[in-house]
Amino acid sequence: MKTIRDVAKNAGVSPATVSRVLNNKGYVSEEKKKRIEKVIQEMGFEPNQVARGLAKKTSNTLALIVSDITNPFFPELAKGAEYIARSHGYSLLLGNTKGVDNESNDYIKILMNKYIDGVIIATHDIDSQLLEKHRETPMVILEMENEIENACTIKVDNIQGSVTATEHLISVGCKKIAHIYGPLYDQTAKERLKGYQEVIRAHDEYKELTVPGDFTIDGGISAVRELLDEHPDIDGLFAGNDLMAVGVIKELSRLKIRVPEDIAVCGFDGIYLTKVFSPEITTIEQPIYEMGELAAEKLIDRIKNPHLNSEHIELKTKLVIRQSSNRNKLSL
Amino acid sequence: MKTIRDVAKNAGVSPATVSRVLNNKGYVSEEKKKRIEKVIQEMGFEPNQVARGLAKKTSNTLALIVSDITNPFFPELAKGAEYIARSHGYSLLLGNTKGVDNESNDYIKILMNKYIDGVIIATHDIDSQLLEKHRETPMVILEMENEIENACTIKVDNIQGSVTATEHLISVGCKKIAHIYGPLYDQTAKERLKGYQEVIRAHDEYKELTVPGDFTIDGGISAVRELLDEHPDIDGLFAGNDLMAVGVIKELSRLKIRVPEDIAVCGFDGIYLTKVFSPEITTIEQPIYEMGELAAEKLIDRIKNPHLNSEHIELKTKLVIRQSSNRNKLSL
DNA sequence: CTGAAAGCGCTTACAG
DNA sequence: CTGAAAGCGCTTACAG
Structure with a gap:
């Protein structure tokens, strides 16, 4: 060398x-x-970046901590973040917290010892005390309004998105609209539930029909079974995320219930799968790739200027109508 | 500190x-x-890992270079690799080559300047001269038998897998079996085509029906259209990878052709999508997660013992029969 | 505008 | 068995 x-x-x-x-x-x-x-x-x-790093206490690398890169939401995010990182001369370290025996605790310690310049946190299973402890590290936190000082937070307007989803099902002629919500310790799940409730409560002729799910495909399957047991006559279903929507549609197809003719379905997230699935799934799309890019940009801003204040960014969602709710030809 | x-x-x-x-x-x-x-x-x-790195010319980090983390094959691989890396005290750097304006050339240079200890290459769009140039770096290369000295190569027995797939379609009663092959600069595509041909040629009553595809969902869609134009009477379809199988099934469903009743479909790879899709897709499963783990293990071996010789590992595939070819009740 | 020197935090011959 | 010293390759006051 x-x-x-x-x-x-x-x-x-x-x-x-x-x-x-x-x-x-x-x-x-x-x-x-x-x-x-x-x-x-x-x-x-x-x-030599390592020598430079030692002298400047810098590594020119960012870390992205996700719960499980196998969840289709994250690769897209990672791609956006990696792209921006690289464009600015940074590398991207990937960490999965799920299924980690050693507490994710260790994770951040490792990063510190490597002079990682900043971290993007895209997982809920991270100890907020832990984050608090590393307040000096530039951070951007996704999908989780947190009270961490000095951090930047990026999320989507879940309530608005979920209002849009519910209203869409109404507009398409659904009379009995149910909602499968995610685990309530998850802020996004709570907000999406709230949006659904707001709309339903604003309409006398609609009734709140909710059942819990766990944001997985299997969770969608069991939830829709439970739902149909109690309310076999629902004709609209808003799933708290796309993965559950996929489970729902799979199960409905097994039961020979037609989508969208018998039940119209809408998900939330806008993961790739919704475009690819058959039938294609209506969803509230988050700008996932862009969120990855934005997260990396904001993080780099913070690295260059460590005295930036907290910042809370809220992005817009977009209703994307696809086959699973496309009843135009049916609605009166 | x-x-x-x-x-x-x-x-x-x-x-x-x-x-x-x-x-x-x-x-x-x-x-x-x-x-x-x-x-x-x-x-x-x-x-402090950076100081240690400078002194030892080491970084305790591995790099994983993929073409596109958004392709569902890679997250699974990445998860396995990251898990093993972390267990051994390494971190995992992620690089996407696709859509990179600066040649992936730069990529490896960056890694060198960071004292990255070793790299896992899981993309075909990498210059083999480039690899040659970095022969001192411990490497494991996936899905690509390469003549790089000192490297470890991990792939699956594509020919055997594809023989199994074709024979499976025969056993399920298909009489006219077509194959959509991937881009032939890709070694896996070539091998899979070969396996199909071997089986078909061994049976007088079968005829070779092939059409090119590009390993994407859209590629599957156009390929199956082309195929049906020329051979509307096919009743079995072996797609060179799962993504194309998904495209095929989507298009068939649009055309109201039933799967598996009218046409039985089999893919190759065993990505998550095949389990999730509706109908669930029969596929030749590669042990993707395990390949990620194995790649990281072998890489770490090589880092610890730089004088290891080339090694070429071939893993077994497994036929996983699902709805898309499940004609048991139909076959005579 | 430029160079010599000290320093970043660790490792590793070397001498004892 | 142990410590002083030099070195990894760069950066950054400091003096000139």
């Missing part, structure tokens, strides 16, 4: 001067600057 | 001695060792 000394020697200057042009910092005469840049070019010199 | 000096001071020894117990290397008297360990405990000292 070539070092900054080699460059200095070849250019007839000191390492300090080379460092100055590398970092574009401090004064260097135009002439030497040109010369040094030329030598760097010729030698194909690349500064 | 506490440093090794602080520990040394508190334990009344030199930093060198602390380092020896930290690395479990060189002689340290039992008594001092105990004492030092106690102090480390009490102080909650954790060695």
